[in-house]
Amino acid sequence: MPRPSGHPPLRRAVLTLLPSLAVCALLLTLYLLQPPLLRQLDNEIYDLFLTSRQAPPPSDVPVVVDIDEKSLTAYGQWPWPRYLLARLIETLTQNGAACVALDILLAEPDRSSPDLLRRRLRKDFGVELDLGKLPPELADNDVLLAETLARNPVVLGVFMQFDPYKNLPSPLPRPTGLAEQTPAGAPPPRETVMRAVSALLPLAVFSRETPVGAINVAPSNDGVVREVPLLYRLGDNIYANLSLRALMRGLDAGTMILRSGPEGLTEIRVGPYRIPVSAQGLMRVPFKGPRGVYPYYSAADILERRVPPEQLEGRIVFVGTSAAGLQDIRATPFDAVYPGVEVHAAVVDAILNGDYIARPDYTPGIQTLAILLAGLAAAAVFNFTRAFIYGPACLLLAGCALWGSGHLFAQGQFISPLYVILTILAQGLCILPVRFWQEEKQKRMLRQAFSRYVAPEVVARIAAREGDIFAGEEREVSVLFTDVRGFTSLSEKLAPQQVVTLLNRYFTPMTACVRDSGGTLDKFIGDAIMAFWNAPLDVPDHARRAVTAAVRMQHLLRELNPALEKEFGVRLRIGAGLHCGPVYVGNMGSEDLLDYTCIGDTVNLASRLEGMCAKYGAEVVVSGDMAARCDAAFYFRALDSIRVKGKSRPVSIFSVHEPEEARRREAEFATTAEALRLYAQGDFAEAGRLFDGLRESFRESTVFYEVYSSRCAALCADPPEVWDGIWTFNSK
Structure with missing residues (x-):
């Protein structure tokens, strides 16, 4: 028997190393380019680390005064008359607030001022409103508020705009006091911080004596707030954002110190606090949880003096709104409905606690080294070990990357493990096809060798028999797909063994329902079920039986859910999609592992219809062909006429209801x-x-x-x- 030819060891090592280095170079290029998809995956990993960490307790300095639904009910719709805002500020400072920061734009005059109302009545109706008995200081709400701002520690909100077609406002408010520490060769801060071209500013009567801070929060492309710009350039001036300016006012610090490095800003210093920032002046906000981490007080309770003064003594108070109609709602890694005013409180909390999550300056070097080491290690695993080693070894490498990143994250440094994990996967995708090709080549050589000991006619008959194994037939069948709604998020709450037990409990009655109705269980796809009727045996009323099974599954799940909730703390919801039509059905697979299944456009459409359940809020969605083949045992309510993704022919879809429900x-x-x-x-x-x-x-x-x-x-x-x-x- 001849020896299989192969590459000498040195040549094989070289042929192995070159593709591995090419994969490493590709991943390094992707790391430098940061394509949007990978940047989003990076953000998801950051969110996972943030929501999983053991965060330090929040500071008791930032508090939120909320213009909530209760306040709007008590004092009327927003915007309130400015005298109410003046009363709110006076009450807060009288109760000892160190600073009051308004996450509110005061860009227009108060339209409810008595003096303005008098002029409008005279102009529109020729009516003269007598304000003779009204004290002069109450005639103009804006003047009243300006006087209140001038004698209290307040910071006003401004909104920076980046539309290049808008002109700079004039006059600009007073800039934030600053000092620069810029080494030789480093760019000055005003060249690297975010540059706004205009801003929505408070009225000049307000900002003449009162400092301002930007209320922008700069969410990522997916709409989630992860970092906040602490500085902006407007004209030739630099302005702090609302949270940083409020901290300065609370500390009675008139100046901040900006320190730069070769790439731009590195640090902002306010009083004793050193704040690490990106070159553009952005700070990652280490949120500690969903909304409500910091104390909330209703503005109505403040105005009615129902909040004890000690709750406000020495606090930095952010005044904003969580009312749904006022649209100051953000998304964070913890919460999709997070009041924007609490973002500013979280920034102040992080600074006071020294709780920062920064990307170290040496991150590019660490990432480059990690990609090279992981790439070479994965290449060694895939090239020089057996198949049963691949999984454990790759999991070990990926686990080390995750553990190292998690450990650094706990120390306040974020170095993503994404590119290391992608390097491991890419090495596998690059090397394994070559390994499989080599294995197939060896198998062909063995078959050639085997033919030396067996008559060629026998080998030919074996080869001919391989085709018969995969033979099938075309039939009309009814196809069912079911899927558990939101199972990924549900499974994250359970241990892996619990997930397996939960699926077993769920699958048992569902598969019994398919069998009892004369159906064939095709396969489980994660938490999904695929079944069909009218193969391999004829089922004359297969459409009605399939719909009956889908409806019965919903009943069985409702009966099963109380036990699941008691045992696992979850309730399951499923959607079912059904379609009937021609398919190709038979044994399919490899020569040593077969699966009796069906393929065809009918199967694809049934799967798409299952996805329509969530879109239309239906438990069971069937095609028009399916509904036409069923008798009056069910009522089919029309949902829509649609074209699903990848299909040009439209299909009518219906939801299924039992007669009693239809009558009701x-x-x-x-x-x-x-x-x-x-x-x-x-x-x-x-x-x-x-x-x-x-x-x-x-x-x-x-x-x-x-x-x-x-x-x-x-x-x-x-x-x-x-x-x-x-x-x-x-x-x-």
């Missing part, structure tokens, strides 16, 4: 049908009116009606040139 909701379904008819005809205004009424009256289909309400509003605003009543989805 007869009026609702009739109105829905009329609204859909108007929508299909292009009468979006009338259809939208009906859907708005349905949304308010019937809560069982809130998602469905909200989809159409929003869609009709959008179509009314931008009517299509040609309307065929079909909605196209560009995502799954």
